[in-house]
Amino acid sequence: MSDGLNDARAMRVAEIMTDFRNLQHYLVQLRAAPTAEEYYLEGYSLLRQCTTDAQAILQAPFGGSSGSGSGDPEQEKHQLRTIITDAAVRRFQCQRAYLLANAGLRWMNSRNSVLRGQKPNAGHLGALQQADATLRNASFLPSITDAYVESTLRSQDAAQGKWLNEDPSLAQIQHILMSRR
Incomplete structure (x- = not known):
């Protein structure tokens, strides 16, 4: 028996795909020109890896089966749930x-602000090491955990009043990503 939510599911697919x-x-x-x-x-x-990851996400095959449009609401429900999950995993990766x-x-x-167009020299060493340390340790990279990524997406979606009832959990996303390796 259909639950009448297929329109909401289809809208959610469109929202996730727009974000993606x-x-x-x-x-x-x-663009970086080192x-x-x-x-x-x-x-x-890191920047090259992000670009490579984005290309790999696009090239990954769809994680479900492509069904025919039979008009059966239950089959549509299953298909839309599969698409929501696949799209949510891709959006998470992006x-x-x-x-x-x-x-x-x-x-x-x-x-670049340290160098101001000059070649690196001994006078720049301390500031360049500080920039490296900020990237690596003290600042942002260690905080980009799966939980943080999922939280940023879910918070943004909730703030916009989006329907999240069938979005996959973080554990489901992690399981899918592990199974793809």
Whole structure:
């Protein structure tokens, strides 16, 4: 027996996919032009990894079966739930990459403000080490946990009054991601 929520489910798919598209759009626009000497620095490596992750998320196959539009409300319910789960997992992955990319961009901006177009020299060493330490330890990277990523998404959705009843839990998302490895 249909529960009458398929329209809400379809709307939720559209909302999640819009968020996913916006995150992907941001991630593909990341541009950093390190010199050969800077290429392997942690912040630039992080930015490259975020871009690579975004591309991999797009290339991953759909996590469910594609059903035919038979018009059966129960089949539609199952299909929409599957799509919500797959889309939510992808959005979660993109949100994590987005948060990491922001940390990498802050590092890059700190580095650029220290160097001001000059080549690194001994006079810059302390400030550059501080920027590296901020990226690595004291600041943002350690706080980007799965729980934090999920919390940012759920808080944003709740603040916008979105229907979250069938969004997957963090444990479900983690289980799906582990099974894909």
